[in-house]
Amino acid sequence: MLIVVKGGACIMSGKIKIYVYNETQMNQGTLIEIKKGQNLLEGLRQAGIAQATYCGGVGLCGKCKICLLDGKLEISMEDRKFFSSAELKKGYRLACKAVPVDECKVLLLQEQEQEFSIISHYEKKSEKNEFEYDNEYVIGIDIGTTTLVFQLVGKNTKKVLHTHTAMNHQRDFGADVISRIKASNEGKKEQLCKIIRSDLRKGIQELLSNKEFKKENVKSIAVGANTTMVHLLMNYSCESLGEYPFTPVNISTIRTDCRALLGMEDIKAEIIILPGISTFIGGDIISGLYKYNFYKMDETxxxxxxxxxxxxxxxxxxxxxxxxxxxGPAFEGGYISCGVGSIQGAICNVDITKEGLDIRTIGNKPAVGICGTGVVEIVSELVRAGLVDETGLLESTYFKEGYPLGSDRQRRKLNFTQKDIRELQLAxxxxxxxxxxxxxxxxxxxxxxxxxxxxxxxxxxxxxxxxxxxxxxxxxxxxxxxxxxxxxxxxxxxxxxxxxxxxxxxxxxxxxxxxxxxxxxxxxxxxxxxxxxxxxxxxxxxxxxxx
Known part of the structure; x- marks a missing residue:
């Protein structure tokens, strides 16, 4: 079976056909067409096929892995850095550096993030919320660099009625704010704004998907977000954010509404975007300080x-x-050789015992890589076991290949390397x-x-x-x-x-x-x-x- 994706426009002659497959649906491919001279990562983005890149697609993180099934893709210097000779022969490439010159078939190797583990609760005691109806509602939104969380709360009962989590699809342009600023300043400002506004519309619609929730009864919405996310949402220029003295366009409280900001005609609610302190200390931090009473706190x-x-x-x-x-992104699995986000199957807990290595994964699924908490745990365990010294040097037995964590579903080795330890040390x-x-x-x-x-x-x-x-x-x-x-x-x-x-x-x-x-x-x-x-x-x- 073949699905044809037109990348937002009709398929035009003169473009290069790419047949895209993923490991869970090998019998169902997707046909996309990309411009000559365009790299695969950009083509996948334009076709709406998300590929998270910690480095923003410049060949530094090695996460946009693909495998060439048929056709030809030249081997880049970056490919040689991240893949062994055997893997290169098998067709392993980085999508951000793969520029097709003719029709080809590729397999996506990046783990999909539909089941990303996103924290929506505030404290460990509040993981479960009672479900009650109310005739008026307010909505709280957290716009994170990686994830989005929406919460519908009864205006009168103050009870949480529904919570929705989603990915911030700007993540395709890099894992951190620096990558987003760079993308915005290189001509992607409108695209980044469109993505986050679309994500917010979809999130609010999902939050109100229960027919009992009337859109006209949403009275107000408050948003916590870092300064860069606010700039991208408001379609502000990010040029001054990336250059000294790092001056934001606006860090004051912003008041708008659903119609003006998101084009949602059926929701009349006011939107309040919380203020920040500076370019680097945004409304998300102010929101947390407010929640935990720093404004009236006597103690430090x-x-x-x-x-x-x-x-x-x-x-x-x-x-x-x-x-x-x-x-840096090490706390989110970025720049780690087998690192992944907090997805199903990510190694999140590690113990080294007398019996050997004991690992646990998110959702108790087969291992696909290691996430940020797992990175902290494996380094802690290696230090405790005497396999890493005070300088961070890995014991000689594991120095070359790394400490083995096991294998993924495709029997690819998951090794934690000397470079990975250095990434955590820096962080x-x-x-x-x-x-x-x-x-x-x-x-x-x-x-x-x-x-x-x-x-x-x-x-x-x-x-x-x-x-x-x-x-x-x-x-x-x-x-x-x-x-x-x-x-x-x-x-x-x-x-x-x-x-x-x-x-x-x-x-x-x-x-x-x-x-x-x-x-x-x-x-x-x-x-x-x-x-x-x-x-x-x-x-x-x-x-x-x-x-």
Missing amino acids: SVFIDLGTNGEIVVGNKNRILCTSTAA KAAVRAGIEILLKRFGVTYEQIDKIYLAGGFGYKIDIKKAILIGLLPAEFCGRIQAVGNSSLAGAVEYLFDEEAGLKIDKMIDVAEEISLSKDDDFNEYYMQYMMFETCCRKVKENTDFL
């Missing part, structure tokens, strides 16, 4: 949102210091250095911190003790860390029930100061210090209780 607390851009906040009602650290050092800088600039010790709020999907799922073991978080924080889940969504929902929410948020913004790590004299020293596993290796050797 820490708020950390771990992702490709690790946002860190230290503060109370009188003073807030914040920063964003370029952790954890950036975050830890950011924490240390803010504590020092605020003038507080570990013991003077009341609570540590760990936000986001990665922070919600991470094994805290293993994160501490590798030095990602200070050991002194143990016992005071609270995983709060999707704090951006939580704050957006709460905003809609609080008449003074705007004033409370403005108060936080007024006392907030952003610290630029690149200008901080101590950053490089902390960064190099926390790149190492020296402390935890010493504790392991001493056989002492690290925590």
Whole structure:
């Protein structure tokens, strides 16, 4: 069976025919046509076939893997970097570097993300919500760089009526905000805006799909999103976001409506987009700080949102210091040789025991790769087992091929390599250095911190003790860390029930100061210090209780 995709227009002569297959539907191909000189990744995007790329499609992450079934595709330098000689002979290529010159058939090797594990709840105790009807509703939305979460809440009962999660399809243009900014500035601004507005329309429609929910009864919508996502949604230029002094077009509260922003004529609701502090500390972080009462907090607390851009906040009602650290995509499986997002089959928990390796996957499905929490766990276990030394060097037995995690469904080896360890070292050092800088600039010790709020999907799922073991978080924080889940969504929902929410948020913004790590004299020293596993290796050797 063959499905013909016309890429948004009629199939034209003079283009190159590509027959596309995936591993779960080998008997059902999709015909697309691409322009001469166009790479396969771009052609797949235009045909609506999503392919997530952490690097934005420039050949750095190696995630857009395909296999040539028939035809010819030249081998690029990037192909040689990511594939063995045997794999190249089998037809393995990177879609972003594959430029067909004639008709061919290709097999997509990237795991599909329809079953991406997305955190929608706020705290671990609130995983289940009672289902009640109400005659008026409000909607909270979290626009993440990777995922989207929509929540319908009764205006009168304040009960969660329905929650919907989805992928942010801008992800095809890169996993982090830097990739999105670059794509926008290279002529993709309108396309990126169209994608996120389409995603929001579909999400709201899905949220209201139950016939009991009347669209005209939606009264207001609040959105938490980082500054780049807001710029792409509003179709603002991103040129100033990517160049010093990184000046945003607008980080104030934005008020619009469904008709003006999303073209939804049948929903009259106002849309409020929460404000940010700066280009790097956006409305998603403000939403979390509002939810956890930083505007009235006497004690000093820490708020950390771990992702490709690790946002860190230290503060109370009188003073807030914040920063964003370029952790990179390792916490989301990016730039990891067998890394994947939080999809079904992703290795998420790892233990090395006397009996051998014990792994668990999302959904208990056959392993397809390793996600961010799994990356933290395998490195922690390798350090604890003495297979990685204080510098991050992998034991010689595994140095060349990597430590074996098993095989995927196609019997491809899943090895965790020396390079993968270095990727995590870079990420954890950036975050830890950011924490240390803010504590020092605020003038507080570990013991003077009341609570540590760990936000986001990665922070919600991470094994805290293993994160501490590798030095990602200070050991002194143990016992005071609270995983709060999707704090951006939580704050957006709460905003809609609080008449003074705007004033409370403005108060936080007024006392907030952003610290630029690149200008901080101590950053490089902390960064190099926390790149190492020296402390935890010493504790392991001493056989002492690290925590």
